[in-house]
Amino acid sequence: MITDFLAKLGNTGLYVLTDLGRMTLFLLQALMGIFRRPFRFRELLRQLRFIGVGSLAVIFFTAISTGMVLGLQGYYSLNKFGAEGMLGSAVSLTLIMELGPVLTALMVAGRAGSAMCAELGIMRISEQIDALDCMAVDPFRYLISPKFMATIISIPLLTALFDVIGIAGGYVAGVGLMDVSPGSYIDGMKTSVTNHDIWLGTVKSCFFALLVVWISCGRGYFVQQIRGAGFGAESVSRVTTQAVVLSSISVLVFDYLLTAVLL
Amino acid sequence: MTTAAIEFKNVHKSFSRKDGTVQRVLDGVDFAIPTGKTTVIAGGSGQGKSVTLKIILRLMSVDSGEVFVHGREIGGLRGRSLEMLRTQFGVLFQGSALFDSLTVFENVALPLRERTKKSEDEIYEQVNNSLAQFELEGHEAKYPAQLSGGMKKRVGLARAMQLHPSIMLFDEPTTGLDPVMTREIYHLFADTQAEFGFTSVIVSHDIPKVFNLADQVIILNRGVMDVFDSPEEIQWSEKPHVQEFVEMTMGKIYQSQLEEK
Amino acid sequence: MTKKTLEMSVGVFMLLGFAAFVYLALQLGEVPFLKNNDSYIIRAEFDNVAGVKKGASVQVAGVVVGDVADVRLGDREVAILALRLENGVKVPTDSIASVKSQGIIGDKYIQLSLGGDEENIDPGGVIVETESSLDIESLISKFAFGSAQ
Secondary structure, three states: OHHHHHHHHHHHHHHHHHHHHHHHHHHHHHHHHOOOOOOOHHHHHHHHHHHOHHHHHHHHHHHHHHHHHHHHHHHHHHHOOOOHHHHHHHHHHHHHHHHHHHHHHHHHHHHHHHHHHHHHHHHHHOOHHHHHHHOOOOHHHHHHHHHHHHHHHHHHHHHHHHHHHHHHHHHHHHHHHOOOOHHHHHHHHHHHOOHHHHHHHHHHHHHHHHHHHHHHHHHHHOHHHOOOOOOHHHHHHHHHHHHHHHHHHHHHHHHHHHHHHHO | OOOOOEEEEEEEEEEEOOOOOEEEEEEEEEEEEOOOOEEEEEOOOOOOHHHHHHHHOOOOOOOEEEEEEOOEEOOOOOHHHHHHHHHOEEEEOOOOOOOOOOOHHHHHHHHHHHHOOOOHHHHHHHHHHHHHHOOOOOOOOOOHHHOOHHHHHHHHHHHHHOOOOOEEEEEOOOOOOOHHHHHHHHHHHHHHHHHHOOEEEEEEOOHHHHHOOOOEEEEEEOOEEEEEOOHHHHHHOOOHHHHHHHHHHHHHHHHHHHHHO | OHHHHHHHHHHHHHHHHHHHHHHHHHHHOOOOOOOHHHEEEEEEEEOOOOOOOOOOEEEEOOEEEEEEEEEEEOHHHOEEEEEEEEOOOOOEOOOEEEEEEOOOOOOEEEEEEOOOOOOEOOOOOEEOEEEOOOOHHHHHHHHHHOOOO
């Protein structure tokens, strides 16, 4: 009984260690692949279109509704202290430091991360990745590194857009629907946001981008090595779910850690 | 004696199963595949045929033993020399492994674009010639999802041939094809081999049909390999695991085919 | 044609993203709009500057004319603020600097009440008359208990 349990525990521990090691090597190879030649510029553009341009709509709607909710909610809270003048600073700081980077990363993980994971998973089980290996075409340089680059470029830019759209949403709710004066909204925002806050938000979004693309691509690439995933089409679907869940959770965990370290 | 195209010396490979037991897929395997000939590696499913292929391509490494390709030990190859090893091979995968997001033309052109310095014009010409040779004209712009199984095989073969490999590996080449298509595909193999003179290795459980092509047959059963110089030798073998295999996979079909001849 | 649209769409995306980024950096970040050559620094000594941070605004009649460049502890346990002011702003010697806050819990800022003296404070000079932070706690205890301590 006990030995069975211990054996299981040990097996799981070994699996987690192997998995972590495998994923770390994967990350290193993907990053090195960025510098290998020939560089696939066209593929980078395609990925940018998919990850960046394709996410514009979802980012727009998420940002505008988040900003408006923050505007309304902030107004009701601050109104109790007669501090509506701080609405601008409250909305912009929340967006720039927390919600912008986190929500953008979550949206991209759900939309593009899942797609990248499924794509690589299908290419793995249909031997397309083996075929690349056999043609002596480095699958990292050819397939994976462009995805890494495109995600790491796209997420910070999408985050900046998220911030601006969210702030505009807060303006619409606070100034348009409630009676905060436009001057105090904009002025509060300008005086309270510092370069450090913008820097913090940008560092966070770059880091989240790496997490999302790493976990998504890694899960897909190793679809056959992942425990409990099964075989064939089912394994791809399970691994994709796992990729989205894992990358979302790690974005949230690292958000806390980064805030604690960098703030 | 000329060096063999591929040679296995006392190769062991095992996997640990989920229930903790160890499965010995290759248990001290020795064989040599002669250059320029056709060798069939046959065996039931789960007997390590695909593993053998992956070991030849160094997609998988061996637990112990040595593997030689054209006289060179491949276990220690890394980076550039591993790339050189792999460019000697053309591989036709079980499911053809065409890239879904590329057209037929782009699939066939991919090895040329990635591995050679040819100009777009030269690539255009070479690819169109191969497509014509494999009777694929008019399908250049189609995507793999729009092709039939037999056409996919032909595209896969055309792609594998682009870098003029010295060894062709065929992984279950006729899975999912109807008998007519199967015969056509084997004719195509024979024709291209006659033209380019490569060594070919066919991994298949589709025994009777493949044997017509074979110069040498290797039977893989329970981790052990047996080499036969002609298909007819197999059924006279007195080794118990070979007889078991013969009964299991070929049975009466094989008998009847021999009688027909 | 499809190739063109690919480049176009990615181009538009990059442009939008960078525009948003530049907007954040320029409009919200504290890009030093007062450079050294069009501003000057005067000092002011306070008993207590609790709540005043570097970068807080300096206002005259509610108009922002500069910011707090530095907050430091001087000799004799007084706080010394370095105020960076626009060149056009002349501060007479008898002006008063006071710490104010926007609303009860709002940000602190420095208010300059300009005096009527004909002589102005030179760059590097010191404002003598200052009013320190309103200490809300002592104010409340004064209100509640009649007197502080």
